[in-house]
Amino acid sequence: TFLLDEEKAEAALAAKRVINGRETMTFNLLPLRYQWAYNLYQKMKANHWEPEDIPMQRDAEQWRSDSALSDIDRWIVRMGIGYFSAAEGIVGDNIQHVVRELVTASELKLVLGRHAHEENIHADSLLYMISSLGIDPHECEAMFDDIETIRKKNEFVTRVSRSLRRDLDLTQLENKQLLAKNIFVFGQCMEGTQFYGLFGMILSLYRQGKLTGIGTMFRYTLRDESNHIEVFRNLFLGLIEENPDIWTPAFQQELSDLMEEAITLEKAFIRDCLPVAGLGLSSEEFEQYIDFIADRRLESVGLNPLNQGITNPLPWLAELMDIKKEQNFFEGRVTEYQKSSSLGQVDDDEL
Amino acid sequence: TFLLDEEKAEAALAAKRVINGRETMTFNLLPLRYQWAYNLYQKMKANHWEPEDIPMQRDAEQWRSDSALSDIDRWIVRMGIGYFSAAEGIVGDNIQHVVRELVTASELKLVLGRHAHEENIHADSLLYMISSLGIDPHECEAMFDDIETIRKKNEFVTRVSRSLRRDLDLTQLENKQLLAKNIFVFGQCMEGTQFYGLFGMILSLYRQGKLTGIGTMFRYTLRDESNHIEVFRNLFLGLIEENPDIWTPAFQQELSDLMEEAITLEKAFIRDCLPVAGLGLSSEEFEQYIDFIADRRLESVGLNPLNQGITNPLPWLAELMDIKKEQNFFEGRVTEYQKSSSLGQVDDDEL
């Protein structure tokens, strides 16, 4: 609870908007207009972790062993490192140089700053994986550059980001829609859907007891992602609420089409790069899982699902995404900032 | 130690530059060219703290008590909250929307991301102070808007920041010098010198046993600042080393003049706003302290001091800035991430 001069507080509150609000370089957090942003900021910092918290000796032994891992297993890890190195960079740049610069309310900048910070931690965790296992990062990078289906996934997101990096008149409907599209694509299509193919593969290794240090870091990452998706979802809804002119039937159709494109690209990537069968999974189920998640994302922002009534074909993934249930894996190294209350709240735990 | 393909690693290393290096949205941290950046990133995260770590009950009791604090004491705290709310916002914007966007090497972006994150934590700590003490934030804000000497301090830094927020051709010497000036002004003049008037006042209250929760947060903040100054100092030196054409005698003189202006503005602010005598300090000594710090900043980037041979008139401040020596104040709540090694390394502890 804060003590506020009522009249001034009301004026300050009225001047707060997602976009086109009072422009200030200063950080007037109070009075809070977007309480969800401050709550998410608190939740995110309660989830604080650092890569060095996770012991990697056993992973390193498995990595060197001929019997513990197959070449397929190693391929998946290299692919995960290569893809997420790029993806975390793209997301971090988009937050800091597009979205945070365009929004005007301080508490929105605050939570976006935390979001960007977590991309940093994820990039640093990939570095820790590389150094722990003795992987050549250029090998991961080269894979990444050469593969058409990955290049296309990246092009899909950067095309709604690059054009927004320079002065944008956000009083124009067209530009407001560009920003809304950016927030939808990054939050719901990319972090919300296209990250889940590789997450699924890596957690599948984890489930087999392979590379559980790597798997643990990806589980922490995934918990962070569920908050990132939520940040962008709330930002999107706030933007639409304050600017209802954005929300035309044609625009809704455009977003729905973008999600369909995201799914097509993700499935192409899975078929091309992820040896699903090699981990004992069914390709059909794996692809259905992507459809299932995508529909949850669409519904969460008020759009119709593409596959009404679709069910989750991989319920064990939901289990693994719920960190609370497997605290033993963390060997008592759960970080100081993971208060028990926040451990119980993985919003995405049914996905 | 990282396993690297030598040829590719050399090519990647050669393409890394502070500015005008290989442009990529992806986050290729390896091979590290700027080892200092990764080391500082590690050091900064070892210093991780959150405002809630600091108990505020005693401060709140003192704040409400007529006998525990004077009006001067309360004025200083309101001034500190008002000034730093604005200053942390300006610094965070400058990092995220100017400097991080213009530098090209990933490890530089990584450490700048951590820097921006700490500005977030500082802003959140001011919110925590406001709510713990029941202060009206508009009162702090209004003080801030009305006072000419503060307005001038802010104008001094924003004039080297705003103009850089949009497309800047960094192959032009003039623009490279604009960026170098920005990095010098923010790191050495603002965070490095102009923050120290209020820091000194607040630590002086702390020394008298007043508002030690507030004081503890500012001590943590100050420890972070010493790393921020170091980030910008190394960035500045790297930029000059790779672009020696920047470093003309005229440019050196310009920087020296800017520091002189910064000192003049800080002294005007101190005379105008900080009741130094009210805390039992001498104005002359307090101003000499600003001169002393400013000269350390100038020397640290290869510029001549303005007051050769000047000494530190307030050695007790150096003691208070060295957190290691007073761990008891933290009542065992030193955060998980403050590893003992990093607690021993406050670079600024002689200032």
Ligand SMILES: [Ca+2]
């Ligand atoms: Ca993310």
Ligand SMILES: [Ca+2]
């Ligand atoms: Ca700072």
